[in-house]
Amino acid sequence: MLKRELNSFPYPFKGDQYRYSNNSVSMTRPSGIEITPQYTEEVQLKRDLLTHHPERCFQSLPHTLKSQWEIVDLVTENLVTYYPDQFALQKNGDHWTFVNKILGETSRFTYGDETTMPCEPLDFIGRHVQEDLIFMKERDGDLYLDAGQLCFPANWSLAFNLGMEFKEIHRPIPGFKEEGLDGRILRFLKRLEAGAPWERLNWSLMAGNKLDTSLETFHEWGKERKNVTEENAGELVHLRVEVQKLFRLPQSNGILFTIHTHVLAMEDFTVNKVWLRQFYRIIKELPEHIADYKGISLYKKQLLAYLEEKLKSRKPS
Numbered sequence: 001m002l003k004r005e006l007n008s009f010p011y012p013f014k015g016d017q018y019r020y021s022n023n024s025v026s027m028t029r030p031s032g033i034e035i036t037p038q039y040t041e042e043v044q045l046k047r048d049l050l051t052h053h054p055e056r057c058f059q060s061l062p063h064t065l066k067s068q069w070e071i072v073d074l075v076t077e078n079l080v081t082y083y084p085d086q087f088a089l090q091k092n093g094d095h096w097t098f099v100n101k102i103l104g105e106t107s108r109f110t111y112g113d114e115t116t117m118p119c120e121p122l123d124f125i126g127r128h129v130q131e132d133l134i135f136m137k138e139r140d141g142d143l144y145l146d147a148g149q150l151c152f153p154a155n156w157s158l159a160f161n162l163g164m165e166f167k168e169i170h171r172p173i174p175g176f177k178e179e180g181l182d183g184r185i186l187r188f189l190k191r192l193e194a195g196a197p198w199e200r201l202n203w204s205l206m207a208g209n210k211l212d213t214s215l216e217t218f219h220e221w222g223k224e225r226k227n228v229t230e231e232n233a234g235e236l237v238h239l240r241v242e243v244q245k246l247f248r249l250p251q252s253n254g255i256l257f258t259i260h261t262h263v264l265a266m267e268d269f270t271v272n273k274v275w276l277r278q279f280y281r282i283i284k285e286l287p288e289h290i291a292d293y294k295g296i297s298l299y300k301k302q303l304l305a306y307l308e309e310k311l312k313s314r315k316p317s
Contacts, residue, residue, distance in 0.1 A: 006272055008036070009264055010241050012201040016281040018290065020176060022185050024200040024246065031078045032197070032245045032258035033129050035086060039102060042130045042211070046151040049212060050127065056216055058123045059162045060147035067135060067252035068121035068147060069112055074247060074256065075125045075133075087128075100128050123149055134257040136166070136189075143189060143255065145169060150214075152261045154204055154240060155295065157215040174289040194250035202242040204294045205303070209238050209263050228299035233306035234267030237299065239279075266303070270310045280307040 036042075050057045060068065076098055079087040088099040094111045107124070109116040117124050126133045126149035134148040143166040150158040161169050166189070167182045176182050192198065206213060207224035228236055243260045270276045283296070284304060291297045 002268055002271065005264070005268070009269075010201055010243050010262055011275060012203040012241050013275075013278055013282060016278060017285055018282050020173065020179070020181055020290070022181070022188055022200075024188065024198040027197045027199050027245065029082075030195075030197050031082045032247055032256065033075060033078045033082070033131060034243070034260050035083050035102075036130065039130060043103070043128065045211065046130075046149075047127055049151045050123070050149075053216075055159055056214060057151045057158070058120070058126075058149045059158050060120055060122060061163065064135060064137065064147040065114060065121070066112075067137065067249060067254050070249050070251050070254075071133065071135060071256055072111075072121045072125045074249070075129060075258075079128070098128075103128075122147055129258075131258040131260045134259065135254055136257070137252065137254040138190065141190075142166060143186065146254070152211040152259075153214045154202075154242065154261070155213055155215055155218065160215070172293075174293055189246070189255060192246060192248040192255060194248040197245060197247045199243060199245045202244060204240050205296050206238050206240050206263070207236050207299065209265065211261055211263065213240075225295065225298040228302050230302045230305040230309070233299070233303050234270070234310075235265060237266045237303055237306075238263045239266070239269055266306065270307070276307065276310055280304070280311060283307065 046057075076087075076089050076096075080089045086100070086102050088101065090097040090099075091111075094113070096109055096111050098107045098109075099105070100107075114121060122133060122135065132148070132150045132152055134150065135146055136143040137146040138144075145158075145161050145164055145166075148158050148162075166186050170176050170182055206221070207228050208221055210221050213221050224236070241262045241264075243262070245258045245260075247256045247258070248254075249256055269279070283300065286294075286296070286300075288297065291300055296303070
């Protein structure tokens with residue numbers, strides 16, 4: 001079981017140092033959706049969060065409805081193309097029947113008519129996938145966050161960021177503007193072409209294994225950082241990796257980001273000796289401003305002590 005989990009875990013590092021960069025690569029399997037063994041559990045968690053915290057987990061601007069339907073089209077096509085045993089889609093003109101065989105649900109609606117949906121189109125299709133779905137609209141030479149379903153954020157707020165431009169959203173990242181990354185990545189995103197999606201990995205560390213680490217609930221999960229010790233770091237500290245996939249939508253000319261979040265405890269992560277050695281060197285060398293932003297500073301010493309002990313005990317060659 002652990003071996004399978006390690007084999008499928010999206011290891012995010014290359015080299016023995018980490019700096020912010022545009023690490024996007026062209027996708028070889030152009031699906032924005034991945035179904036994992038955690039599907040039922042994570043989709044149910046998303047639905048629970050959307051029920052109890054709707055304003056935190058879903059936001060949209062009125063002009064995005066047409067684009068939301070385009071996202072429904074893309075995501076359902078991904079599901080039935082890459083997971084035909086789990087999903088089915090029948091189209092009779094604009095009358096669609098979508099079948100989620102995993103959950104035993106059949107949904108009938110008229111494409112383009114939101115009155116036939118139980119909720120907005122983006123919110124509807126997001127309840128059938130593990131990914132968070134973020135829509136950015138290109139206009140006036142910039143990209144704006146105009147809609148999204150975000151249940152598993154890495155310490156940010158969809159409600160706060162709604163309507164913001166790309167550079168404004170990423171301003172809190174230290175050095176992002178000063179090093180010119182914001183402009184370079186924005187230019188890259190604006191050059192994305194329909195039918196040629198890209199993907200990238202983003203990582204952070206967290207104390208605990210909560211997927212819902214929203215800015216609004218920081219008071220609940222953030223305090224765990226102070227509880228990390230060398231003795232419990234293996235169980236408490238988790239590597240959190242987001243697989244972010246980027247699709248240009250040809251009709252609206254917007255960009256869909258699908259974000260699949262994976263978490264892995266240090267005690268499992270360090271079973272891989274190659275990962276252990278490289279990760280230790282990365283964390284030891286990591287500049288303080290990045291460690292602060294990644295949420296590591298409060299327990300960096302404890303984590304390094306834990307990793308050093310693992311290195312000694314495993315004696316990797």
